[in-house]
Amino acid sequence: xxxxxxxxxxxxxxxxxxxxxxxxxxxxxxxxxxxxxxxxxxxxxxxxxxxxxxxxxxxxxxxxxxxxxxxxxxxxxxxxxxxxxxxxxxxxxxxxxxxxxxxxxxxxxxxxxxxxxxxxxxxxxxxxxxxxxxxxxxxxxxxxxxxxxxxxxxxxxxxxxxxxxxxxxxxxxxxxxxxxxxxxxxxxxxxxxxxxxxxxxxxxxxxxxxxxxxxxxxxxxxxxxxxxxxxxxxxx
Amino acid sequence: xxxxxxxxxxxxxxxxxxxxxxxxxxxxxxxxxxxxxxxxxxxxxxxxxxxxxxxxxxxxxxxxxxxxxxxxxxxxxxxxxxxxxxxxxxxxxxxxxxxxxxx
Numbered sequence: 001x002x003x004x005x006x007x008x009x010x011x012x013x014x015x016x017x018x019x020x021x022x023x024x025x026x027x028x029x030x031x032x033x034x035x036x037x038x039x040x041x042x043x044x045x046x047x048x049x050x051x052x053x054x055x056x057x058x059x060x061x062x063x064x065x066x067x068x069x070x071x072x073x074x075x076x077x078x079x080x081x082x083x084x085x086x087x088x089x090x091x092x093x094x095x096x097x098x099x100x101x102x103x104x105x106x107x108x109x110x111x112x113x114x115x116x117x118x119x120x121x122x123x124x125x126x127x128x129x130x131x132x133x134x135x136x137x138x139x140x141x142x143x144x145x146x147x148x149x150x151x152x153x154x155x156x157x158x159x160x161x162x163x164x165x166x167x168x169x170x171x172x173x174x175x176x177x178x179x180x181x182x183x184x185x186x187x188x189x190x191x192x193x194x195x196x197x198x199x200x201x202x203x204x205x206x207x208x209x210x211x212x213x214x215x216x217x218x219x220x221x222x223x224x225x226x227x228x229x230x231x232x233x234x235x236x
Numbered sequence: 237x238x239x240x241x242x243x244x245x246x247x248x249x250x251x252x253x254x255x256x257x258x259x260x261x262x263x264x265x266x267x268x269x270x271x272x273x274x275x276x277x278x279x280x281x282x283x284x285x286x287x288x289x290x291x292x293x294x295x296x297x298x299x300x301x302x303x304x305x306x307x308x309x310x311x312x313x314x315x316x317x318x319x320x321x322x323x324x325x326x327x328x329x330x331x332x333x334x335x336x337x338x339x
Contacts, residue, residue, distance in 0.1 A: 017321040046253035070251040079287040084263020160331035166295040167327030171320040176285035193290035209290025214279035
């Protein structure tokens with residue numbers, strides 16, 4: 001149990017470095033929007049979702065659009081419904097209390113690392129949680145460093161810091177590629193996300209693309225069960 | 237002294253936190269009601285990757301041709317090295333260079 005925690009915590013260290021890097025970008029942006037460090041830490045601890053926090057800081061104007069913000073967070077975080085569902089086999093047989101306690105520190109990164117580990121049959125709840133703690137610590141350090149040191153960086157775009165988030169999530173997406181059976185679903189997902197992004201304001205393109213991909217896979221030809229391809233990237 | 241958090245800020249963050257946590261736990265608790273095989277399962281298997289791909293693609297395309305180059309090199313780097321930090325730096329380096337040269 002304890003060693004599983006340590007194993008999860010250390011397996012996420014390569015992830016943690018990039019999390020801290022794009023966290024520092026969020027810290028800089030948050031500082032420019034007038035958030036204080038207690039606000040930022042409250043957000044890191046209570047929300048703990050990178051993409052949603054970027055959107056919240058983006059929407060941070062006075063008076064705070066509280067309801068619109070919550071709706072945007074709902075849309076962008078709808079994927080956690082599926083992320084949560086995908087963890088069900090890992091949690092099978094665990095108590096409700098365990099689930100309630102462990103699900104908060106589930107982020108894209110430690111989830112992706114745990115899923116990759118699971119494909120090799122070595123994942124566990126403690127592994128997931130250990131990764132969550134690593135990600136939480138690096139996320140907090142990165143965002144705080146960005147906010148407190150952000151005065152030195154007048155134009156974060158000039159250093160491509162705004163692209164850090166996109167690059168990290170591109171790397172994460174590649175890690176989830178399951179092989180050729182993903183081709184058409186991903187093409188449909190990409191196409192619809194671009195269309196939605198172009199024609200609809202807000203963050204709907206994420207869910208629209210994701211659902212398009214899932215529907216494509218569902219409606220696709222029911223291939224023989226033998227067609228089970230190995231994941232391209234099984235580990236980080 | 238610990239600077240105070242305004243009630244409005246606490247409310248905004250609290251609501252966002254509640255929504256996010258409800259989705260995390262809700263997904264896990266509802267999963268046992270989802271079918272474990274068949275077409276639904278196939279959709280669920282594809283969904284996480286499709287979601288993340290949909291999350292990044294518009295940002296990459298908005299960046300123009302060099303954005304696509306940066307995204308492609310990021311993907312290639314993570315495939316080759318399995319190091320997401322290195323992949324991120326490669327992508328950022330492309331964008332940094334392009335902006336520095338004023339393209």
